[in-house]
Amino acid sequence: MTLYYSVLIIGGGLIGSSLARAIKANELADRIYIADVDSKACGVLRTLDIADGVSADFRDFIGLADLVILATPPGVMKSIGAGVVEGMKSGGVLTDVGSIKLDIVRHFSTFMRSDLHFIPGHPIAGTENSGPAAGFAELFEERWCILTPVEGSDESEVARLSELWEKMGSQVALMEAERHDMVLATTSHVPHLIAYTLVGTAMDMETVTRNDVVKYSAGGFRDFTRIAASDPEMWRDVFLQNKDGVLEVVDRFIEDLSALKRAIRWDDGDTLLSHFSKTRDIRRKIIDAGQDTDKPDFGRE
């Protein structure tokens, strides 16, 4: 038994195309449609043979879908949101895979219809690669997916959407949108901002050539370049839409960095050592929780 008859995925990039693959591989829907405004992406999606229909215009499928999944950059979700909601059939479920939840919830609440079920979501999965060809069915396995249902959401629809994610291999957590955004500011958004910043700083040093940076990157720098190679457009949207959470965590980070800087300047080795010793423990816990690597055969380039 499939979970939904007809699913429309809007946005066929890394996440959207992986969703189509995973839904197909696990037989979770009878019909899978993908819409992507990029005609080149549509061409790739057609050759991949992971959908029953591919179009540049979501309106071609929107009236058919029992489940609509928004998998575009967050900024695009907001600009097409009203049209998506307007076109959906009564009783349909609308979800998304965006990295910020509060901003989307607020925006969609201004035009949401009472005969639809809106259940925002966010799979904590991804690789540094983007585009439809980069996707794979196993992307969500052993990864967390956070759903942030609004007050009064239909429990059976939340359960059905949770089951979809679980059948694709994820563990599902339910939490409020506001809490989600602060957790993700800490574990994802600010790490990305810092990585982007550091790679830029290194590129602009006059005393160190770009060739040096590349050659000697195995000393630690390369881990930052991996993160800083992520989709620029998506991350611009993320930072602007989770502004409050990101700025709060960044300010604390700068405070903490300034304290360590001061310890270095004043030769305060004890402060450094005690700080560096406590951070080891978290690494061990991440390894124990199985969150330390991408899928061995897929996620790493």
Place this chain on the structure above:
Amino acid sequence: MTLYYSVLIIGGGLIGSSLARAIKANELADRIYIADVDSKACGVLRTLDIADGVSADFRDFIGLADLVILATPPGVMKSIGAGVVEGMKSGGVLTDVGSIKLDIVRHFSTFMRSDLHFIPGHPIAGTENSGPAAGFAELFEERWCILTPVEGSDESEVARLSELWEKMGSQVALMEAERHDMVLATTSHVPHLIAYTLVGTAMDMETVTRNDVVKYSAGGFRDFTRIAASDPEMWRDVFLQNKDGVLEVVDRFIEDLSALKRAIRWDDGDTLLSHFSKTRDIRRKIIDAGQDTDKPDFGRE
């Protein structure tokens, strides 16, 4: 033909024990001795069977060695340096594997003997693991090793030491100690400082639990924890000994981060997008240069 008759490695941790393994595997010396003040480490080193002699006291072997390699934390190198130099036999070569060069060069110049060859070195290789059991013979393969010979160094001895590294699989670069330290501040030291800082910031958030941080670390955070799990004592020494280089790069980083923070606060998406787009290119170059991963079978846990 071996390159050296007798080699003494002082410090039998990840790097020191990997050196012993690589020298043995590639038959680069007739005799390999390891000294490590930690008696537990000595026990492990003996069971590994990678040396002809293991002792807690380097004085047991120092008079025998044609090549002495200092592979202790940088702080220890400075405290034992005078005793090492005093005990070496005439004509011997002294090198090290420390992450900072200028501070060591200055310190050792105060007691260096004119009948020894002092050729500081730094292999850009390592993993997050430490201790003798974590080492492996392939650690230096396809990695850069920087040598910073002082003015007037014997060219044939620099060539012989370069050959040792090349036979272990490394590429050798020669540069001045000062330049080395600025390059490494950028590609290694500041990335580590930032990773240590961010992991600490996340641990101290009141609104985000440590359990959250572990669960959702796949969003970017886990790459920082990998770096922030490195040996705390070694990194304390690194930051204190490359103080000028580290503080210069950190100050620039904070400036750049503040500029991006300001762009977020003022909704300046264009500044963010143009910054994020330029950093992708470096990642591609690192992949092309083969510096993007540790050894597939060893370096990753």
